[in-house]
Amino acid sequence: MLELSNLAVNYGSIIALHDVSLKVEKGAIVTLIGANGAGKSTTLRTVSGLLKARHGNIRYEGEEIGNLPPHRIVERGISQVPEGRMIFANLTVRENLLMGAYLRKDRHKLSAEFDFVFEIFPRLKERSRQVAGTLSGGEQQMLAISRALMSRPRCLMLDEPSLGIAPILTKTIFEKIVEINQSLGITILLVEQNANLALEISHYGYVLETGRILLHDRSSALRANERVKSAYLGGR
């Protein structure tokens, strides 16, 4: 579904990605783990068009999307939940969700989408008229995910959904991610520092280190891998 090949990205003279190739199969949850600064977020931002690659290709459903602006990429069905819960703090929860469906031509009949996200995150329904900046961190993350779902994506990219959220809520959010994947068949590309959780819910994993893919395998195999265990899972 989504295929990156030999992607290289710079921030000015600093090289963030040397050579990243990865593949996301339709319907799968694929995770990208790695330490700080390994290039996880950079990879996502490049796919969603927020950054431009120096070279390499990004193919989505067989078509090259590497040179498209972000809104064209959203239009094609790739939706990103940016790192750090970037919600629109001065809009209400409902308005945030409406803006998520900004590119939809049928903006007037979104009740199915609203029902769906409110079913997954009932908390948001209770707070739908509240200004989003007053939500708790976990609620803001729920809102950011829901907002991304409003455009009815076929591929959802999540950037560090556990960042700054209470552990108990993190667990809930990860369960919801699985639910979104299973009930809607949405392909998920997940970037996460909490490698344990990420490998638990995903089908396939890539380990990124200083801008290169170090290894990749089925998530269950990665969890058993000694190198991964010692470096990312806190095991011995």
Place this chain on the structure above:
Amino acid sequence: MKYRHIKKWILLAAIILSGIVSHFSGGINSYYLQIIIFIGINITLAVGLNLINGYTGQFSLGHAGFMAIGAYVAAYLSTEHSAGLFRALGGPNFFSITLLFISVLIAGGLAAAAAGLIVGVPSLRLKGDYLAIVTLGFGEIIRVVIQNTDAVGGPRGYSGIANYTTLFWTYSVAAITIYVVVSLIDSTYGRGFLTVRDDEVASEAVGISTTRYKVTAFVLGAFFAGVAGGLYAHSTTYINPSGFDFQRSIEIVVMVILGGMGSTAGVAFAAILLTLLLEYLRFVSGYQWLPEIIRRIAANRVIIYSLVLIALMLLRPQGLFGRLPRRGIPIGGATKRAKLPALSA
């Protein structure tokens, strides 16, 4: 939606009311009339700038430049190119003057909008202070270009402009500006301006082209400034480049900040307040019984602006009306409002 219709009726009522008041304005002292017209012009300028600085979260310091373009284009057209129109329509009668005035105002607005596009596009890569510097420089460039254009009098200014601006025109334009900005911000499309201010990355991530919104804000804001400039020129009948300097831009920015960035009602109110205050200070600076130092301060607008802004930052950083930088009525009605984080731009 019902609310939308109410807005249209209010707009219509405002235009009719300004027509009626304008019709009976003959008895008003011409000095007061002039001030009332300046208030209307300042409302248009401030509400237009609020779209850029308040709602979209950009920082433009060049609004006087856009106003100057509108003023000079409208004045030049109505002075030099009215003869043909008058000949065709049987001399300067009510109908031909109305047609001429509307056309030159719109032409001035369009010229300013084109300038807004030119400054808007390259400015997209800049944020905050840097954008402010670029727009400031742009405003000054316009002023200097006009100063060196002999066809419009250069530094001597341009005189002999017909006095077409009435209460009716001024307040109709102000009402239309408020109507357009309020309707825009209340629409799904217009909420994009607010999301650009709240978070650019998240806006891009949901598919909002931040580029388009920023340019649109600049173009629209510049258009209203251009029309306001046209009204100004046809009110004073004499314009001169130094009337559109940096201080004028600051004046409009102060109105926006004073009223509360992102509050159309607040900004309009601040435009009224500040215009009246500055006029009143003219008298204060003439009161011989006051100590010399106070008279001097009163005569110097820049000191007054600074004092107003310092007082505002200490006492009410969100502006007079700004509970938080957003419009009044959220969809479905809000129950809670976020506290405004520090006013950063």
